[in-house]
Structure formats: structure tokens, C-alpha cells
Amino acid sequence: MRVPTLRDLAALPYAHRLEPFTGEIEREGTYEWLHFDGSAFEDVQGGSTQFSESAFSSATFERGHYRRSRFDDVWMHTVRMVGTDxxxxxxxxxxxxxxxxxxTEIHVSEMHRTVFHQCKxxxxxxxGSTLKDVAFVDCxxxxxxxxxxxxTGVSFPGSTLDVARFxxxxxxxxxxxxxxALGIASGIEALKGATISSIQLLDLAPALARHVGLTVKGG
Known part of the structure; x- marks a missing residue:
């Protein structure tokens, strides 16, 4: 997957259509061509909601439930999702x-052609999620x-994995x-077929040795 260049709000193809969002997010609501600028949502029951061709700037989601919602062609910048379902x-x-x-709970979700830049x-x-053509860049x-x-087709350029489980x-x-950095806490055997660098191979050597049952003695 080719990682796209970072875009600002004005570069979005639908930027000229965006209108400020006012009000609250409702369950099973449909939101299109809206700009959620500085919005704060707490304990919102917004399940099965659809967001399409919309932008989120400095928005905050604390807790709340958005299960089975869709994010189609959505742009997010400096958004905080804390304890959100x-x-x-x-x-x-x-x-x-x-x-x-x-x-954040994002289990059993589907992500396709989605990019995360400089996210934590x-x-x-x-x-149980399905990720296809997803990039975690500098995350x-x-x-x-x-x-x-x-x-499938997932990459992690410039990212740090710390206590990741596979x-x-x-x-x-x-x-x-x-x-x-590849801080793999468990599931290293599931990475069969993944691509790593020669330096990363040295870093992962102790975990690989444990997996195959090798005993390594000091030289």
C-alpha cells in the first residue's frame, strides 16, 4: 500500500460542501458533508450511525457507544477517543x-484503505477485526x-509497537x-509470512528461540 501524503482540511475533495455540525449524534443517524469542529461527545448512544465525507477537527469522544457505525471517506485530525465503544x-x-x-474497543471491526498518521x-x-490495506504511519x-x-496489506512505517499481541x-x-520497534508480547508464531528487517530479526531472536524451544547459552 502506498502511503498517501498528509492532507489538510482544505485539500479534501468534499471540503467545499462541509457545513458546521450542531446538535447531538443520534442512534442510527446519517451524517454527510459535516464538519465536527471542537465537538465534545460524552456517553453518547450512537450505535449504527453512518458518517460519510465528513471531517472531525479537535473532537472528543468520551465513553459512548458507536457499535456497528460506519466511517466512509472520513477525515480526522487531533481527535480523542477515550473509553469509547x-x-x-x-x-x-x-x-x-x-x-x-x-x-477503546474496536474489536470485530472492518478497516479498508484506512491510514493512521502520528496517532497514539x-x-x-x-x-477479531479485519484490516485490509491499512497503514499505521509514525504511530x-x-x-x-x-x-x-x-x-492483509498492513504496514507500520515509522511506528513503535509496545506490548502488541497477535x-x-x-x-x-x-x-x-x-x-x-517491535515489542511483541505474544503471538509471534502468527507472524509467519510477515516481512521484517534483519535488525528486527535480531531483536526478535529471544522470542523466536522461546517459541521453538531453543535454549540459548552465553558465549
């Missing part, structure tokens, strides 16, 4: 920059669980070679 959501052709996902993921559950992924997920994940065309 995004399970079973669908992300398509979306871009998220300089944002924070903390204590802390204690995020992506178990920090701390305590992120990809257990049972299907990753138990029973399925990986195809996953490129870890440009990641700054």
Missing part, C-alpha cells in the same frame, strides 16, 4: 491524523491486541520492516 464498526477510505485512541493507540482492542501502538484479527492472528502481506 467502536466495536463492529466499518472504516473505509478514511484518514486519521495526530489522534488518540485510549481504552493505548490499550486498544482490535481482536505508537501500546498494549494493542490484534488477537484473532485478519491483517495471538491466532492471520497475516498476509504484512510489512513490519519499517517499524521503529
Amino acid at each position: 467502536l466495536a463492529e464498526t466499518t472504516w473505509l477510505d478514511s484518514e486519521c491524523t495526530a489522534s488518540v485512541f485510549a481504552g 493507540f493505548d490499550s486498544v482492542n482490535l481482536r 505508537l501502538l501500546r498494549d494493542v491486541d490484534f488477537g484473532g484479527a485478519m491483517l 495471538d491466532k492472528a492471520t497475516v498476509t502481506r504484512v510489512d513490519l520492516s519499517e517499524a521503529l
